Amino acid sequence: MGEFMQYLPITLIIVLASSLFVALVINPVFTSRLMNVEEEEEDQKVKRRKMINGIILALALGVIAIIGLVTQIMWVRNLFGIAAVVTLLNVLVLKPASFYFQNIGLPWLEGIYDRFIKGALHRFWPGLVFLGTIVMLFGAMGLLSYNPPKVVFFPTSDPFYVNVFVELPMGKDIQATNKIMRDVEAKITETIKPYRGIVEEVLAQIGENTGDPNQPPEPGSSPNKARLTVSFLSFEKRGGVSTTKVMEEIRSSMSGIPGVQIAVDMNANGPPTGNPINLEIRGDHMDTLSLFANDVIKYFNSKNIPGIEELKADVKLGKPELIVNIDREAARRFELSTFAIADAIRTSVYGKEVSTYKKGEDEYDIFIRLDDKYRNNITGLLNQKITFRNPANGRIVQVPISSVADVSYSSTYSSIKRINLDRSITVYSNVREGYNANEIVAELTSSMLDFPLPAGVSYEFTGEQEQQAKDMEFLTSAFSVAIFAIFILIVAQFNSLVAPFIIILSILFSTIGVFLGYAFTSRDIVVIFTGVGIISLAGVVVNNAIVLIDYINLLIKRKGEERGGLSLWELSKSEVKESIVRGGATRLRPVLLTAITTILGLIPLAVGFNFNFFTLISEWDPQISIGGDNTAMWGPLAWTVIYGLSFATFLTLVVVPVMFWLSYRGNSWIRGLAKGKKKVEVVAGE
Numbered sequence: 233m234g235e236f237m238q239y240l241p242i243t244l245i246i247v248l249a250s251s252l253f254v255a256l257v258i259n260p261v262f263t264s265r266l267m268n269v270e271e272e273e274e275d276q277k278v279k280r281r282k283m284i285n286g287i288i289l290a291l292a293l294g295v296i297a298i299i300g301l302v303t304q305i306m307w308v309r310n311l312f313g314i315a316a317v318v319t320l321l322n323v324l325v326l327k328p329a330s331f332y333f334q335n336i337g338l339p340w341l342e343g344i345y346d347r348f349i350k351g352a353l354h355r356f357w358p359g360l361v362f363l364g365t366i367v368m369l370f371g372a373m374g375l376l377s378y379n380p381p382k383v384v385f386f387p388t389s390d391p392f393y394v395n396v397f398v399e400l401p402m403g404k405d406i407q408a409t410n411k412i413m414r415d416v417e418a419k420i421t422e423t424i425k426p427y428r429g430i431v432e433e434v435l436a437q438i439g440e441n442t443g444d445p446n447q448p449p450e451p452g453s454s455p456n457k458a459r460l461t462v463s464f465l466s467f468e469k470r471g472g473v474s475t476t477k478v479m480e481e482i483r484s485s486m487s488g489i490p491g492v493q494i495a496v497d498m499n500a501n502g503p504p505t506g507n508p509i510n511l512e513i514r515g516d517h518m519d520t521l522s523l524f525a526n527d528v529i530k531y532f533n534s535k536n537i538p539g540i541e542e543l544k545a546d547v548k549l550g551k552p553e554l555i556v557n558i559d560r561e562a563a564r565r566f567e568l569s570t571f572a573i574a575d576a577i578r579t580s581v582y583g584k585e586v587s588t589y590k591k592g593e594d595e596y597d598i599f600i601r602l603d604d605k606y607r608n609n610i611t612g613l614l615n616q617k618i619t620f621r622n623p624a625n626g627r628i629v630q631v632p633i634s635s636v637a638d639v640s641y642s643s644t645y646s647s648i649k650r651i652n653l654d655r656s657i658t659v660y661s662n663v664r665e666g667y668n669a670n671e672i673v674a675e676l677t678s679s680m681l682d683f684p685l686p687a688g689v690s691y692e693f694t695g696e697q698e699q700q701a702k703d704m705e706f707l708t709s710a711f712s713v714a715i716f717a718i719f720i721l722i723v724a725q726f727n728s729l730v731a732p733f734i735i736i737l738s739i740l741f742s743t744i745g746v747f748l749g750y751a752f753t754s755r756d757i758v759v760i761f762t763g764v765g766i767i768s769l770a771g772v773v774v775n776n777a778i779v780l781i782d783y784i785n786l787l788i789k790r791k792g793e794e795r796g797g798l799s800l801w802e803l804s805k806s807e808v809k810e811s812i813v814r815g816g817a818t819r820l821r822p823v824l825l826t827a828i829t830t831i832l833g834l835i836p837l838a839v840g841f842n843f844n845f846f847t848l849i850s851e852w853d854p855q856i857s858i859g860g861d862n863t864a865m866w867g868p869l870a871w872t873v874i875y876g877l878s879f880a881t882f883l884t885l886v887v888v889p890v891m892f893w894l895s896y897r898g899n900s901w902i903r904g905l906a907k908g909k910k911k912v913e914v915v916a917g918e
Contacts, residue, residue, distance in 0.1 A: 286323030290316045310849045346817050358890045372747035382668045382756045385700040389864030390475040391498030396460040399493040403552040406455040413458045423485045430470045432463040467860045507660040508669035510695025514654040525657045539667025547657045553644045563636040576618050707763035734891045735777045742773045742880035749875025758868040765872025776823050776884040784815035816889045827881040838870035
């Protein structure tokens, strides 16, 4: 998973490094030149002049837009028309609203916060707030376990295309497969008729390139297999029609075709993960493995577990085989080698390259083999004569193959596969829409405990489940390493162990919002993106906590300097508490605005709000749509950060000051005990 997700942290590192440069170098320059703070008592004439200037600018932009309309330059009309509306909106609505928010709304919030944080730091309330936060953490975890959402490895979205895999019994020729495929095509064409407006193309393939594109390619040709692919238009052109619904209708229409295995699957999202249900059976003998795999399939089918599409084995018994038995004594009498016999049969059936034909820069291989009417005739194949020079007398000799060989009919395996040098057969299946692979695999795993296991045979559930376990381990390790790195950096920054522990606890407590959010909304927990979202949330929480604690320490240091260079422990408790309250009130704005802007910025990603600015300017068509393929992938990450940050804001503004105050009181108490003990020792010494 690291290779798949590496671009996200790389992008964040580059962007954050750039933003640091902008914040330290560019922003101060622009702020000193362009930014001014409007005071409430600003002269009304100045305000009126600014408003008039804004309206004049909007009118000028509107005139340019009208010129674009008259000259039929649509992008000029649209661009400057939008600019005029935005300018008017800024002058008449946004600017007064921002003034009200900065000078009335935020001071009101700061007053409420000041009273609240003073109460939270009074007497026994800090301990209750801290214990209540711990109880809330375990309560959120309990609520999530009581009402657990579905846990999926990777999000699924409406498919771009749907594959219909058709497999006839081994030994069927391509004509039989083609006949079945005509019936399949007719059924699918009838099924998708109401949805022709969103179908881009339908492609059928028979014999070659018919394997699952999500799986490794199969060796050789497969005349008994076929694949039909239904491709859809992009999401914004579907008019709200769900292609998942179309896929389910196609799947339902494929029932009732006897003697054929048909599987319907969608395109894979994300990195390759294997099948949702994937049971690897390993052993030494293919006969035992094949019988055991068939018994397992029958056993699972007897359980009638809902959600399983169709259980199949990747190695099948029954592939027709024609065995050529060579009479070595007869071949020796004719001075004929087994290689010559095998080469003659292979050339007759498969063919042999005898030359190349060059036309311009292109070269074409020339193969020779028997015509169909001879190649498919066993008697004619055996009656052909092998011409060779007898090494004993140098004479040209012709010997019919039937003189030195005969044939027998048998069946064999479609292939022999190995995993870590062990022969293996995999039983696999897709999961139907609306069902959870983790729950189904858990039930299958429990069922296998009661199933007798032959000697020398072992099994293991792999595929998507194995990859999910590896990625969970990777995310846990990454989160642990991130926490440790944050801890070391904070220890170096604050030269203290108390502040890092407060910040690490704030990261842990921020998951309360994540747990509660998923418990109440019942959204699917996506292993990869929910995990990355929690790691991203930790970064935001750390920033807010560091800013707050650093400013509280700065205020305490200033208070000590005002008192003649007193340290933290020499200041009174009321002075320390005042610094904590003042630090929280001062940092209310940046912490609150950071949370609001982050949440508002993530909402379009979470709900899948799509907006095409270029078509808005060029064609006056914004192409607004909600949802889409990216929402399924990035939505869980965005919602995780939104849930966590919603609670982490309260955590930073209330619980972090409370923990700072508790740590101060605890250290003061310990210092008091140590000082009292020292006095007792001095008195005893006297």
